[in-house]
Amino acid sequence: MKVLIVEDDPLHRSYLHEAVNAALPECDTVIEAENGTAGEKLARDHKSAHIVMDLQMANRNGIEAARTIWKERPETRILFWSNYSDEAYVRGVSRIVPDGAAYGYVLKSASDERLKLALRSIFIESQCVIDREVRGLQQKSLGQTNGFTDSEYEILVDIALGLTDRAIAKRRGLSLRSVQNRLQQLYDKLDVYQTAGDDHEDGRFNLRARAVTVALLRKLLNYSALERAEAELQEWLDGK
Amino acid sequence: MKVLIVEDDPLHRSYLHEAVNAALPECDTVIEAENGTAGEKLARDHKSAHIVMDLQMANRNGIEAARTIWKERPETRILFWSNYSDEAYVRGVSRIVPDGAAYGYVLKSASDERLKLALRSIFIESQCVIDREVRGLQQKSLGQTNGFTDSEYEILVDIALGLTDRAIAKRRGLSLRSVQNRLQQLYDKLDVYQTAGDDHEDGRFNLRARAVTVALLRKLLNYSALERAEAELQEWLDGK
DNA sequence: CAATAAGCTGCGGGTTTACGCAAGACGGCG
DNA sequence: CGCCGTCTTGCGTAAACCCGCAGCTTATTG
Known part of the structure; x- marks a missing residue:
């Protein structure tokens, strides 16, 4: 199994790298990209099926990158790993996820444990894992109660x-x-x-x-x- | 010498901690705060004279915190360590720095070396150190050429x-x-x-x-x- | 000191917004 | 089918906005 990491920040990138290694012994290769553009390219070249993606990158943000990646290969599994749970992000992500795709949304503030769990659930079990806090927003936003059409x-x-x-x-x-x-x-x-x-x-x-x-x-x-x-x-x- | 670190992100915080230890052997204590509010309080309690401060924190951002800290003790030396060089930040910072205060603005993308240099220059030599990229903005913004009044x-x-x-x-x-x-x-x-x-x-x-x-x-x-x-x-x- | 520049202000008018009122259009639902 | 709620559209008005024109007040400068 191969995992692609797309993340701006070198510190976070290497942290992710370690987390992937620890959580997924079946993963033999980890490749890294430091912005959306590079991420898209690597995903295409390596036909990546497992991606961890930061939102909010300078060059080309995660949502854009994910969109083109999913357009080319909708079964790709993507774990979004973000600092914030802005409704704008949540809405942006759920706008682009293809039918039936497995994806996840985990906050950077989550514990190591939770990150590991999410990695396994999404990449191995093909399950969707949405951080509790994010989930709340999603419901409020999609169910029109108090949210916006x-x-x-x-x-x-x-x-x-x-x-x-x-x-x-x-x-x-x-x-x-x-x-x-x-x-x-x-x-x-x-x-x-x-x-x-x-x-x-x-x-x-x-x-x-x-x-x-x-x-x-x-x-x-x-x-x-x-x-x-x-x-x-x-x-x-x-x-x- | 005592140094206070105010930074959201645990990874960045510990990175900073190490960097301070490496760059400033004369520093015997490092204390940490994870948001602006806590930072202000610690600064007050410890009468901190040397602070490394993140801008953009969830609870209370770095500019706010720095403002109140400088209001209480204008000779405090603060190194701002930020992801971005938005003109908005640059302007915000230069708006609040007291006359003659020593401060710095270094981007997170800077090398370890540059960070260390900045730490020593500001905390030991009381010099101002402004990242080149930031400096550009500052001039454009203050000199009215092409900038805004x-x-x-x-x-x-x-x-x-x-x-x-x-x-x-x-x-x-x-x-x-x-x-x-x-x-x-x-x-x-x-x-x-x-x-x-x-x-x-x-x-x-x-x-x-x-x-x-x-x-x-x-x-x-x-x-x-x-x-x-x-x-x-x-x-x-x-x-x- | 005169002269030029830069900013503040009032006047007037054309355009855009905000919104009440009311007449259809569409989609359930008993 | 008729009733009702939601959405769309037109008309009309008062307010807000954009902006040219022109007179005035301060700085700046030779």
């Missing part, structure tokens, strides 16, 4: 990118008014109407901008999500 | 927080029109006027929202800067 999330991203209502309407194939309706839902859920100081005249926020900030502060959005969204936007713009 | 940066933050023009005017003691002037400068510098697809009717951005996103993508802003700004905003709101 996909359409709401979509608009959130669109205004975060700085599109006008009209542009959003065009992009999503809606009328102007519908876009504005969704915006209102969004403002509602994000609770952006706080009086901002005193209730009276000067206390209001710019809802549009405020919504984005609140979403960022709540980790509904993060840098990597913006980055991806921006790339998609450019693609769409080029496509016409 | 403080007042422009201020407005950027204000719209990022979601304030209305009027609210900004009140907060900064300006007229509405002046605020809008600054906004225009900002839009100009951020180059937000890109036609977004086709030049004609539907292709425009919402400048306000777009400016924030562009700033984020360019690392002029980042999560931690937003977090701090939001805290300050709340303070101001409470203060009236």
Whole structure:
């Protein structure tokens, strides 16, 4: 068995290396990549079936890399190993995992033991292992209770990118008014109407901008999500 | 000599611990904190004069911690050790360093050698050591060439927080029109006027929202800067 | 000191947002 | 089938935003 490690940080990389060796005696080769681009290449060259992947890398983040890898070989098993459990990441990952694929999401703060267990479960038993904390988010986000609909999330991203209502309407194939309706839902859920100081005249926020900030502060959005969204936007713009 | 290490990640923490031991034989005690809050407390209790501090920690980030520490004892020497050289961090740090204080900014990607040198220079020789890459940013940012004025940066933050023009005017003691002037400068510098697809009717951005996103993508802003700004905003709101 | 530069401010108007109101459209469900 | 909730769309309005124009106040400089 061969395992590919894709991880930015040299310290974490060597820690992972050791953890893999310890947890998987049946693994004879470990290869390492230090960013997403290199990771994709190695995965392709080695036809890797077992990957441990960091999210949040400078060059090309884990979600992007995983997406292209899974596109080429959907049965690849990937364990995401991340510092954070931002809803943006969780949503980003579950957006790209192919049907029936085995994958995992473990936080870097997890114990050695838990990491080892996850490695065995995913790579040997083909089971999905999702960190408890992450799992919570996932449910909240997918079950719409208290969470955001996909359409709401979509608009959130669109205004975060700085599109006008009209542009959003065009992009999503809606009328102007519908876009504005969704915006209102969004403002509602994000609770952006706080009086901002005193209730009276000067206390209001710019809802549009405020919504984005609140979403960022709540980790509904993060840098990597913006980055991806921006790339998609450019693609769409080029496509016409 | 005593050294305090404030760092989230256990791996990095122990790496730092070793590095300190290796670089500073004259150091007899090393204490560790795993977040900003604990760091502040330890610094106070031990009257620490030598600190290595991570930026970007979950509980309370390095800039906040450093600020209160320096407020209590401005002659403290602090070495910031960070993953990133975002302009937002650089600006945040140089905003809080007291006159004449010795401090350093070294990236985690730096070699062991460089880290050791920095430790000795700052803690023993009381010199400032700024990573080359960071230094570049600093100059660009402070020398206004191609960089942003403080007042422009201020407005950027204000719209990022979601304030209305009027609210900004009140907060900064300006007229509405002046605020809008600054906004225009900002839009100009951020180059937000890109036609977004086709030049004609539907292709425009919402400048306000777009400016924030562009700033984020360019690392002029980042999560931690937003977090701090939001805290300050709340303070101001409470203060009236 | 005059002159040029840079920033603040009011005025005015064109555009975009936020949103109430109300009329369809679609999909269950008893 | 008729009722109901959710989603979409158009119309209309008040507010906010973007910005050109022009008069004023401070610095900076030769």
